[in-house]
Amino acid sequence: MADPMETQSKAAAIAEAQTGKHVLDIVEAQLRRLGATHILVTGLPMPNRPIDGLVHRFRWADERAGGIERSDLDTEDGALMLGLMRNRAFVWDVTVGDMEHSELFASLGGETRVVVVPVTETHPFQAVVMGGGAHLEAGSVELSNLELICNTAFRRLIDLGVLSTQRPGDLSARERRVLELTALGKTASDIAGLLDISQRTVHAHLQNASAKLNASNKTHTVVEALRYGQIRL
Template sequence: MFDQTELKSKLRAISESTAAHHVLDIVESNLRRMGATHVLITGLPMPNRPIDSLVQRFRWPDQRNDGIESTSLSANDSALMLGLASDRAMTWTISAGDMEHSDLLAAAGEGSQIVVIPVTELYPFQAFVYASGPALQPTKWELSALEVLSSAAFSRLRDLGVISGQRPGALSTRERKVLELTAFGKTAGEIAEVLDISQRTVHAHLQNASVKLNASNKTHTVVEALRYGQIRV
């Protein structure tokens, strides 16, 4: 466990880092010290988009394969989707049922602890730090510290030009605005008046957003836009 003085030191080291691997090393070393045997630091892709270009660090031994490092990561892995369930760090113990639907969790092994730390300050970009290990049991203070550390790390990666604020398939500024107004209960006519566009254009933006978010109707589109950090209400 590190105290506030050490946390400040880590944050200063991140802010002064001039290389991405130094930033990632700081985050990983703290996770390892807490008992992590598996580490994933990544951005989250939009629906139906690949994750490869967003992965910053993937060190995930597969316990089903003699601990050999996993080399592939699916953007549709259910563990990644679980990361969308909360905007705060969370932990749980991997069960046999979890492993049936996630290669990540299956590789970590039943009974291991998993920690998910969402990074939400880079709106509309989303990022997560995942860690797992049989002895990984961070305290509430450590989870809070990890949130701060992870946020600082991704902010520095953005400053270094390693990541950008956009993701392939992200909504346009106008699509986000139309969905935000929709979320507040505005009709197409009201949105058209506010944005000084036609109702036909409003519907076109809603349709485009629906396709990008793989949503089935307007309400679903708004929900998915919220989950994927594309709008805020």
């Protein structure tokens, strides 16, 4: 079982680290202790936006013939989408079906396990830390400790200026507020009165948010805004 004092020590080391490399080295070492042979630490892009510039560590050898490079990452890769599924760390047993929808999974070279750690404490910025390996093992305590380390790491990367919490395609503050009120059941008339703007402006904000989130209607826009961390209820 993981030693909580050791985890606190690592979190403290991250908080005192002076370079992004040092921070990422600590995260990678923790993943490798759990049996990970493949490592990915990356921000998650908004819909229809590239992942370039958001990847901070990519140690993901391709076990098949050929290779997978950082530049090959697809924002719609099924493995990356796991980072948007939940708010807590979990272990995913990769199946043959998963490999059909993910180059990252396929490159592992066979059925294996992946630990997925959604980074949730850098709102509205979203990130995910992943480690894959045939012999990976992580219980509830190890997952909780890993969450602490990964969230601490991303906060430190922000403090060091290694990454910005602003992503291309993020909603504006007013677009977020309009969507939050919409999610709470407020009508355009209600929102216009609360924010002292016209109903036409309310609809414009909703349309802009829908376009940024690649959503098909108002309900879909709210769902996607929640999924991509743009609003919270």
